Amino acid sequence: MTYDILLSEADIAARIDAMAREMAPRLTEDTVGVCLLTGGIWFAADLTRALARHGLGIGFDSMWLSSYGDGRQSGEMILRADLQRPVKGKQVLIMDDVLDTGASLKFARDHLLRAGATEVLTAVMASKPVTRQIEADYVGWEAPKRYLVGYGLDDGGRLRGLPFIGALD
Numbered sequence: 418m419t420y421d422i423l424l425s426e427a428d429i430a431a432r433i434d435a436m437a438r439e440m441a442p443r444l445t446e447d448t449v450g451v452c453l454l455t456g457g458i459w460f461a462a463d464l465t466r467a468l469a470r471h472g473l474g475i476g477f478d479s480m481w482l483s484s485y486g487d488g489r490q491s492g493e494m495i496l497r498a499d500l501q502r503p504v505k506g507k508q509v510l511i512m513d514d515v516l517d518t519g520a521s522l523k524f525a526r527d528h529l530l531r532a533g534a535t536e537v538l539t540a541v542m543a544s545k546p547v548t549r550q551i552e553a554d555y556v557g558w559e560a561p562k563r564y565l566v567g568y569g570l571d572d573g574g575r576l577r578g579l580p581f582i583g584a585l586d
């Protein structure tokens with residue numbers, strides 16, 4: 418499989434450190450970080466550790482959402498697993514690898530507000546130039562409109578573990 422490398426490991430680390438520095442003053446130790454599984458794992462792990470380096474130990478939970486399956490188009494949204502703990506009365510920070518159509522982020526935000534979160538902030542590593550109903554509060558990288566892989570992003574379940582972000586097409 419061939420791909421172009423678009424964002425290096427060092428660039429990812431620098432951008433996440435900048436995001437953590439920017440968002441830290443708005444968060445507290447009571448904030449709950451919510452990782453959107455599966456693709457968000459790598460970004461959520463790095464962002465929460467970057468926040469800890471900036472002196473902030475936020476909570477951590479996950480929601481398992483799936484809408485692409487093994488394809489390259491957004492499809493039916495499936496909530497495979499919900500949060501472990503209640504978020505009622507909490508500030509929440511959603512963390513995900515990519516913002517594309519926005520369907521996943523919107524579903525997660527609406528779900529968390531219905532669950533009683535008082536504020537839902539959103540952070541994504543990459544954002545594609547797509548017209549959509551939702552934008553993220555924090556964006557690590559403005560990506561091109563290409564099919565991305567690596568750093569959590571998969572092609573049919575493969576290539577998530579690449580330490581950089583690449584594009585297949």
Ligand SMILES: O=P(O)(O)OC[C@H]1O[C@H](OP(=O)(O)OP(=O)(O)O)[C@H](O)[C@@H]1O
Binds near residue numbers: 453455456516517518
């Ligand atoms: O903005 P959208 O068009 O909704 O696309 C973004 C979502 O797509 C991917 O999830 P996917 O459904 O492929 O599941 P995954 O996390 O297992 O890769 C990715 O991890 C985001 O959550």
Ligand code: HPA
Binds near residue numbers: 485572
């Ligand atoms: O470009 C992408 N790559 C992998 N998964 C995705 N989910 C939405 N967009 C993408």
